[in-house]
Amino acid sequence: MACISGVTLGGFYEYINCCGIKTNGFATSLQTVCIDAAYSSTTVGISANTASTCTINCNLGPIDYSFSVTGTCYSSSGTAVINVYNGTPIYTINNEIPGGYPSQTGLGPFTFSGLTAGTYPFRINDS
Numbered sequence: 001m002a003c004i005s006g007v008t009l010g011g012f013y014e015y016i017n018c019c020g021i022k023t024n025g026f027a028t029s030l031q032t033v034c035i036d037a038a039y040s041s042t043t044v045g046i047s048a049n050t051a052s053t054c055t056i057n058c059n060l061g062p063i064d065y066s067f068s069v070t071g072t073c074y075s076s077s078g079t080a081v082i083n084v085y086n087g088t089p090i091y092t093i094n095n096e097i098p099g100g101y102p103s104q105t106g107l108g109p110f111t112f113s114g115l116t117a118g119t120y121p122f123r124i125n126d127s
Contacts, residue, residue: 002037005052013045019058019089020107063087063126071115078115084108087126096121 003018008027016039034054071078095101
């Protein structure tokens with residue numbers, strides 16, 4: 001992904017950083033930021049410099065996850081929601097067995113619905 005430099009203008013700001021994460025806050029002074037160039041037109045309170053590129057380390061530490069299961073699996077109404085943390089976003093999650101659920105890519109949470117009773121191993125990959 002292409003990344004460009006920018007600075008906060010003071011006050012509220014919001015942008016998509018080069019790790020694909022929506023970032024917002026309140027700046028009382030100028031702060032240098034690294035913006036995903038594909039989303040530069042959606043920034044708020046940021047002055048983007050399209051002539052200046054930048055890079056940031058997106059590794060947030062060891063990858064981890066949490067999940068919840070709801071519904072009644074015996075009537076094909078079970079739902080699993082998986083949240084992924086740390087690692088290097090963007091994440092891809094694959095249902096390994098039985099393999100009937102399509103892969104999902106993004107920041108999550110990842111939702112798999114229509115589950116029946118059984119075991120569903122998933123593989124989580126980070127960038």
